[in-house]
Amino acid sequence: MASIKHKNTKRIEGLDKNVWVAFTSVAADPSIVNLGQGYPDIPPPSYVKEGLAQAAMVDRLNQYTRGFGHPTLVKALSKVYGKVYDRQLDPFKEILVTVGGYGSLFSTMQALVEEGDEVIIIEPFFDCYVPMVKMAGGKPVLIPLRLKSSSAASSVSSADWVLDQEELASKFNSKTKAIIINTPNNPIGKIFSRSELQAIADLCIKHDTLCISDEVYEWLVYKGHEHVKIATLPGMWDRTITIGSAGKTFSVTGWKLGWSIGPEHLIKHLQTVMQNSLYTCPTPLQEAVGQGLLRDFELMGKPDCYFTSLALELEGKRDRMAAMLRQTGMTPVVPEGGYFMIADVTALNQDLSHMGDDEPYDYKFVKWMIKEKKLASIPVTAFVGEDSVKQFEKYIRLCFIKQESTLDAAEAILKSWNKD
Amino acid sequence: MSRKLHARRIEGIDKNIWVELTQLAADYKAVNLGQGFPDFSPPSFVQEAFCKALNEGFSMHQYTRAFGHPNLVKILAKFFSRIVGREIDPMEDILVSVGAYQALFCTFQALIDEGDEVIIVEPFFDCYQPMVMMAGGTAIYVPLKPVCCGPVLSSADWVLSPEELASKFSPRTKAIVINTPNNPLGKVYKRKELQMIADLCIKHDVICISDEVYEWLTYDGTKHVKIASLPGMWERTVTIGSAGKTFSATGWKVGWAMGSEHILKHLKTVHQNSVYHCATAAQEAVAVGFQREYDVFGTEESYFHQLPIHLHEKRLRLADCLKSVGLKPILPQGGYFMIGLATIPVSAFYSPEHRNEFQKYIRFCFVKEDSTLQAAEDILRQWSDGKLKKF
Numbered sequence: 014m015a016s017i018k019h020k021n022t023k024r025i026e027g028l029d030k031n032v033w034v035a036f037t038s039v040a041a042d043p044s045i046v047n048l049g050q051g052y053p054d055i056p057p058p059s060y061v062k063e064g065l066a067q068a069a070m071v072d073r074l075n076q077y078t079r080g081f082g083h084p085t086l087v088k089a090l091s092k093v094y095g096k097v098y099d100r101q102l103d104p105f106k107e108i109l110v111t112v113g114g115y116g117s118l119f120s121t122m123q124a125l126v127e128e129g130d131e132v133i134i135i136e137p138f139f140d141c142y143v144p145m146v147k148m149a150g151g152k153p154v155l156i157p158l159r160l161k162s163s164s165a166a167s168s169v170s171s172a173d174w175v176l177d178q179e180e181l182a183s184k185f186n187s188k189t190k191a192i193i194i195n196t197p198n199n200p201i202g203k204i205f206s207r208s209e210l211q212a213i214a215d216l217c218i219k220h221d222t223l224c225i226s227d228e229v230y231e232w233l234v235y236k237g238h239e240h241v242k243i244a245t246l247p248g249m250w251d252r253t254i255t256i257g258s259a260g261k262t263f264s265v266t267g268w269k270l271g272w273s274i275g276p277e278h279l280i281k282h283l284q285t286v287m288q289n290s291l292y293t294c295p296t297p298l299q300e301a302v303g304q305g306l307l308r309d310f311e312l313m314g315k316p317d318c319y320f321t322s323l324a325l326e327l328e329g330k331r332d333r334m335a336a337m338l339r340q341t342g343m344t345p346v347v348p349e350g351g352y353f354m355i356a357d358v359t360a361l362n363q364d365l366s367h368m369g370d371d372e373p374y375d376y377k378f379v380k381w382m383i384k385e386k387k388l389a390s391i392p393v394t395a396f397v398g399e400d401s402v403k404q405f406e407k408y409i410r411l412c413f414i415k416q417e418s419t420l421d422a423a424e425a426i427l428k429s430w431n432k433d
Numbered sequence: 434m435s436r437k438l439h440a441r442r443i444e445g446i447d448k449n450i451w452v453e454l455t456q457l458a459a460d461y462k463a464v465n466l467g468q469g470f471p472d473f474s475p476p477s478f479v480q481e482a483f484c485k486a487l488n489e490g491f492s493m494h495q496y497t498r499a500f501g502h503p504n505l506v507k508i509l510a511k512f513f514s515r516i517v518g519r520e521i522d523p524m525e526d527i528l529v530s531v532g533a534y535q536a537l538f539c540t541f542q543a544l545i546d547e548g549d550e551v552i553i554v555e556p557f558f559d560c561y562q563p564m565v566m567m568a569g570g571t572a573i574y575v576p577l578k579p580v581c582c583g584p585v586l587s588s589a590d591w592v593l594s595p596e597e598l599a600s601k602f603s604p605r606t607k608a609i610v611i612n613t614p615n616n617p618l619g620k621v622y623k624r625k626e627l628q629m630i631a632d633l634c635i636k637h638d639v640i641c642i643s644d645e646v647y648e649w650l651t652y653d654g655t656k657h658v659k660i661a662s663l664p665g666m667w668e669r670t671v672t673i674g675s676a677g678k679t680f681s682a683t684g685w686k687v688g689w690a691m692g693s694e695h696i697l698k699h700l701k702t703v704h705q706n707s708v709y710h711c712a713t714a715a716q717e718a719v720a721v722g723f724q725r726e727y728d729v730f731g732t733e734e735s736y737f738h739q740l741p742i743h744l745h746e747k748r749l750r751l752a753d754c755l756k757s758v759g760l761k762p763i764l765p766q767g768g769y770f771m772i773g774l775a776t777i778p779v780s781a782f783y784s785p786e787h788r789n790e791f792q793k794y795i796r797f798c799f800v801k802e803d804s805t806l807q808a809a810e811d812i813l814r815q816w817s818d819g820k821l822k823k824f
Contacts, residue, residue: 112708125438
C-alpha cells in the first residue's frame with residue numbers, strides 16, 4: 014500500500030533522525046536525575062508569568078498580531094538591543110520575531126542558503142545547524158574547536174578551546190555563503206573573545222560572507238568574561254544576523270519565542286520566509302515577553318536585572334557542578350557562559366567494551382551512566398561531525414540550570430561513584 | 434555585500450496581501466472586517482484553562498513533547514476518532530503545529546518536490562500558492578463557479594465542474610488542496626462532491642490536503658464532512674485543524690495535522706528541523722478545552738454548538754446590510770466570511786489566469802462584535818446614501 018508518492022521529499026532525506034529522540038524518553042523516568050536536555054527546572058521570574066496571565070485576559074491579545082512581531086515586543090527589543098548595540102534599531106525592519114531561536118535559525122537558512130552554498134559550522138555545534146543547512150540545500154563545512162595543549166590538565170576552561178586560525182582560513186572559499194557562530198557556545202560554554210571574533214570578521218569581510226550569530230545564551234556570562242556581539246565589529250552589521258531567545262533569557266523555553274536582528278536588506282528575506290511558513294507567533298506570549306523586557310531594560314546594569322541576577326545564580330551552580338565532577342575523577346571544562354558544562358571522563362577508565370563498538374564511547378558512557386548511576390547527560394559527539402568523533406568521544410554534556418535539590422541528588426550519585 | 438543574498442525559493446513570494454491591508458486598516462482607523470479574526474473573546478472555559486496552566490508547575494513554561502503536548506494529542510485523537518470513525522493514534526497520526534498555517538507549511542515541505550503539481554481549488558486561502566511555489570511545486574488551478582443566479586446566492590451554488598476537475602489531474606499531480614468550509618466563499622462541500630474528488634485522488638494516487646479549520650462553523654443545518662472518512666481516503670489525506678478558529682483564539686497559534694502515520698512522519702521531520710516545539714501552555718489550555726467539548730459534545734452547552742448559532746445571526750445581519758445598499762452577498766454555508774463588498778479583494782484568492790473573472794467580488798469577515806457590525810452598517814449606509822445623492 015506504500016505509494017511511491019507518499020515518500021518524503023528530497024529536502025528532508027536523511028533528516029529524520031535526531032539525538033533527542035533517543036534521550037528524551039529518559040526524562041520521563043522520575044527515578045533518574047536528568048542533567049541531559051537543556052531546560053531549567055527552576056521557575057521563571059514571577060513578573061513574566063504574571064505578564065502572561067494579564068495578557069491572556071485582554072481580548073485583542075488572544076487574536077492575531079503583526080506577523081513579523083507584536084509591536085510591544087519589537088519595540089521593547091529595539092530598546093534593549095539598541096542600548097546593547099549602541100545603535101538605533103528599527104523595530105519593524107531590523108527585527109523579526111520567530112518561534113524560538115530555532116525558528117530564527119530556520120528562517121535564516123531558508124532565506125539565505127541554497128544549493129551550491131557552503132556554510133561553515135564550528136564543532137561542537139548545536140545539533141540542528143547541520144540538518145537545517147542540508148534542508149536548505151547547502152553544504153555544511155565543519156571545523157572543530159581544539160583544546161590548547163598548554164592548558165593545565167586539572168583545570169580546564171572553555172577559553173582553552175580555540176580555533177586554529179590557519180585551519181579556519183582554509184575553510185573559506187568563493188562558495189562560502191555564511192559561517193555560523195554560537196557564543197556563548199552550546200555545549201562547551203565558550204565565549205568567543207573580541208580578538209577571536211575579529212579574526213572571524215576579517216575572513217567574512219575578505220570573502221564577502223554572511224555571519225549567523227546564535228547568541229541565545231548572551232545574558233549568561235560569568236565573572237571575568239564579556240559577551241561581544243560580532244555584529245558590532247566594523248563592517249559586520251551589514252552581513253550579520255544575530256539570534257536571541259526569550260526562552261533562554263527568561264527561563265521559559267516552553268514559550269518558544271526568539272528573534273533575529275540585522276540589517277533590513279537581510280531581515281526582509283527572513284520575513285518572507287516567516288510570512289510563508291507560520292505567518293505570526295502567539296500574541297499573549299509576545300506581549301508578556303515585551304513587558305518583561307521593558308521591566309528589565311529599566312534595571313539593566315543593576316543587580317536585580319534578571320539578566321544579571323540569573324547569571325549570578327547560575328555561576329554558583331556552575332562552580333558547584335564542576336567541583337562535584339572533579340571529585341569523581343572527571344575533568345570538567347568550566348564554561349565562561351551558558352548553562353552547560355562538558356566533562357572529560359577519560360580518567361574514570363570505565364570499561365564499556367561489553368556494549369559493542371557500533372557507537373562512539375560517549376554514547377555508550379551516557380547510556381551506561383543512565384542505567385547504572387541513574388544520572389542522565391548528553392553525549393558530546395551528538396554535536397560534531399564524523400571526522401571529529403575521536404576528538405570528542407570522551408566528553409559528556411551536563412546542564413546545570415537546575416534546582417538545588419536536583420543538584421543535591423546529582424551530588425549524591427557522584428559522591429558515591431567509586432563505592433560500587 | 435555584493436553577491437546575491439536571498440535563496441531562490443523565496444523569489445516571487447515576498448508580497449503579501451495581509452501585510453498591506455492590515456497596515457491600511459490601521460493607518461485609516463478603518464472598521465476592520467478584513468482580516469479573519471474575532472473581535473470578541475475566546476470562551477471563558479478556555480481562557481481560564483490558559484491562566485490555570487500558567488500557574489501550574491514549572492513544566493508548563495518549559496519544552497514539551499516536540500510533536501505535540503501529550504495531553505493535547507491524546508484528547509485530539511480521542512475527539513476525532515469518534516468523528517472520523519477510526520482509531521487515531523495520538524503519537525503517530527497527529528502533529529501539533531504553530532497554527533494551521535505551519536501545518537500547511539510542513540505538509541508542502543514534506544510532500545512537494547520540484548516538478549510536482551498541486552491542484553488548488555479557487556478561490557483559495559492565499560498562502561497555498563506561495564507555499565507550493567516555495568516547495569518548488571507547480572500550482573494547477575480549478576475554479577469554483579456559480580451555477581445559478583437566483584435572488585439569493587448561496588455558497589452552495591458555487592461548484593466544480595467534474596470534467597474540468599478531472600482534466601487537471603496528470604501523472605505529475607502529487608496533491609490536491611481543498612478547504613471546507615471554504616475561505617473566502619464559505620462553501621461546505623457535500624459528501625458527493627467530496628466523493629468525486631476522492632475518486633480522482635484514488636484513481637490518480639494523489640494526496641489530499643484538506644484544510645478544515647472552520648469545521649465547526651456551519652449554518653442552516655449544513656453538515657461538515659471529512660474527506661478522510663471516505664473509503665480509501667484516510668491513507669492519503671492530511672487533515673488540518675486550528676484551535677484558533679475552533680476556540681476563537683487565533684492569537685494562540687495552535688493547529689494540527691492529522692493523518693496516516695506513514696505520511697505524518699514526513700511532516701514531523703520538517704517540524705523537527707524548523708520549529709521543533711510549539712508553546713506548551715497554549716497546548717495545555719487547548720487540551721482542556723477539547724476535553725470539555727468532548728464531554729458535552731452534541732449538547733446545547735457545547736461551544737461548537739453555540740458558536741455557529743451566535744455567528745448565524747451576524748451572518749444574516751451582514752447579508753441584509755449589504756443587500757440594503759444594493760450589493761449582492763453570497764450567503765456562506767460555513768466559515769467566517771461572506772463575499773460581497775469592500776475589504777479583502779477576492780481576486781487575491783485567484784490565480785492570475787482566472788483573476789479577471791472575479792474582480793468584482795470582495796470578502797467580508799462577520800465574526801465581529803455587534804458594535805463592529807453596526808459601525809460597518811453605518812458606513813455602508815452613508816456611502817450608499819451619498820452615492821444616491823449624486824444622481
